[in-house]
Amino acid sequence: MSDSADDEPTMLGMDLPDAAPQPSSGPYRVLARKYRPQTFAELIGQDAMVRTLGNAIARDRLAHAFLMTGVRGVGKTSTARLIAKALNCIGPDGQGGPTIDPCGVCEPCRAITEGRHIDVIEMDAASNTGVDDVREIIEAVRYAAVSARYKIYIIDEVHMLSRNAFNALLKTLEEPPPHVKFLFATTEVNKVPVTVLSRCQRFDLRRITPDMLFAHFSAILQKEGVEAEAPAIWLIANAAEGSVRDGLSILDQAIAHADLDGGGKVSADQVRAMLGLSDRSSIAQLMATILEGDAGAAIDLARAQYALGIEPVAMVRGLMDLTHAVTLAKVSRHDDPALAEADRERIGEWAKKLGFAPLNRLWQLLLKGHDEVLRANNPLEHLEMLLLRVIYAASMPDPGELAKLLQSGGVPMAMAAMPAPTGGQGDTVSTITAAPPPVEAEVAAPARAEPPASALTVAQIHQLLESTGNHRLAVDVYDHMRIVELEPGSLVFAPVPALDGSFARDLGDALLTATGSRWHVRAGDGKARPSLKDVQDAKGADNDQRIRELPVVKAALAAFPDATLVEGDDTRHKSAP
Structure with a gap:
């Protein structure tokens, strides 16, 4: 038996790994914090703001207050910290001045990056909303910076300050001491009083386009040593909705969700499942059944997707995306x-x-x-x-x-x-x-020629007149017009005293307006058909006679000789004498 320490594990029958796991260098930092921009060059999608700040620093035309606004995760607080570094940077040799390219190695730059600089005060307005909190700022601005060029106040979500707090800050904000700079950040600039907005230099940070997010996420994946399919990165870039922080959070989740059996590669199917997005091919099939009008197949597809865990609202959103x-x-x-x-x-x-x-x-x-x-x-x-x-x-x-x-x-x-x-x-x-x-x-x-006037019936002519607002003519047509001849574009009616001399002209003009075709309307002799009213009256008389022949009605009229027949709708208003 050997006394060697190297042989002891083998003798005990223990299977040790080839190499011991390396201890972690520190707690894991999420990608959104790990890759926070440290220079203006790393701030993506905000070129106009960077150019304005660079020119202001170069010409020594720095405002005393800046307001950064935009949607979540586009870099408002990061920009405020970068401005603080740019204004207080002293360079590696300690002799530098304000610059748009802070060195990142001098003590002010490192202290601001680590959040420990005594002259750069960050305040969350959501938890410091009152006048007392602002009063502390007003009292402190009178004193010069301890170790920096400027004393800088970064107030995040500034719109959460109360109205009284805003009013208390106005005078100091308008005429601060030369060694003080205010940097405000907000997602709801409409809630900031206009009196505050007028005292600040405002920068509207833009949403980051999917193309920029795709390039940014691809570079981060390369630094992290993680493989990902291009469609997967595009899905994350689109799901971020212009927010870098949201996109990095989704990317962090996608890396953790990646299948280790596949080498940890981020695939589009995994990202789609993680985000609860419906499969494109399934949505395309559902759209096809809708376009074909196959209701049964559409419902079957929807139920199959639901059984796989796809939420109905995600299916509707997929159909909307496809329609768009x-x-x-x-x-x-x-x-x-x-x-x-x-x-x-x-x-x-x-x-x-x-x-x-x-x-x-x-x-x-x-x-x-x-x-x-x-x-x-x-x-x-x-x-x-x-x-x-x-x-x-x-x-x-x-x-x-x-x-x-x-x-x-x-x-x-x-x-x-x-x-x-x-x-x-x-x-x-x-x-x-x-x-x-x-x-x-x-x-x-619309440019093609109108077809010739169709062979309209008298009833259709009456309906056309009613629909176009010619009620007087419609009444005359219904009550008195007896057709002698009716052909496409031509109408001959029997002259009766109730139809005056202007009836033919008015009816022709009305038919021209309603049909788009010119009609020749005139009075003429010949055998005339009864008017619509005559036809309706004849039908009513015939119905009345057939009803009277019914045994039940005969018996009722025999029992009540003075009774009369009335229309069904009139029974609510009339009664037999």
Whole structure:
């Protein structure tokens, strides 16, 4: 038996790893903190602000108060700290002055970066909202900086200060001592009093574009030694909604979510599952069933996605994104790098087939349905009802087509253009595929010649007059006009005393306005048909006679000789004498 220490583990039968794990150099720092910009060169997407500050420093035209505003995570507080470093940097040799490129190695720069500089005071206005908190600032600004060039107050979420606190700060903010600078940051600049805004130099930090976020996240992944698919990075960049901090938080989560069996590579499917986004191919299939009008298949697909854990509101959002993409593709403005080539081709085909009107109706239906599904107690049921509503109502004719229908007596173009598909149970539905012709045809349609006046009936003429507001003419047509001859564009009526000499001219003008075609209207001799009123009176008399022949009515009239027959709607107002 050997006394060697190296042999002892083997003798005990222990399997030790080849190399002991290296101790961690410190607690893990999330990416949003680890990669916080330390220079203006690292601040992405804010070139205009950096240029303005650089010029102000170079020309010694520094304002006494700066206000940074913008959405969350675009770098407002980071910018405030960078300005503090730029104003207090003394350079590596200790002889430097204010600069847009702080060195980062001098004591003021390192102290500000680490948050321990005595002359750079950061205050959270959300927890220091009162006059007493502002009074402390007012008292302290009278004293010069201890070790820095400027005493700087960074107040985050400044809009949370009370009105009295703002008023107490006004005088000091307007005329601060030359050694004091105020740096404000807020996400809700509309809540800051205008009296404060007028005393500050304002910088509106812009949202970061997905392209910039993609490049930024790709560089961070390379530094972290993590592989990721390009579509996965695009998904994270789009989900960040212009916020670097939000995007880095999602990226941190995606790295932790990556499958270790796959080498820790961040894949698009994993990111989509992590974010609760529905699969693009499934959404495309759902959209296809909607366009085909297959209600049963659409509901089956929605239930299958729900069973896989996809939230109904995510499916609606996916349909909205797809509708938006198709609409932009119609004007050649859709360019999503995260899309596969097959998805691009599918969107291009839909853009060619669908018109702007049905796409707009589809968008409006989905937009309204999104809020309903979001607030619903049972989101799946609301999603299914939304899909049925979209399939059955998306291609209803718009008001313009209805107006053409009233004028021409035809079928709306959108309804007649395409066959009606089935809804899965044998019933026919009118779907989004019944779209108007392409844009060129839609533009050219109004210019084509109107067809000759159709062979309208007297009843149709009466309805046209009523719909166009010619009530007096409509009454004359209904009560007194007896047709001798009625052909397309020509109308001959029997002269009666109730129709004056201007009736023919007025009726011709009214028909020209209603139909777009000129009509020749005149009085003439010949065998005339009865008026609409005569026909209605004859029908009423015939109905009255047939009713009187009924055995029950005969018995009632025999029992009550003085009784009379009245219309059903009049029974509430009349009674037999």
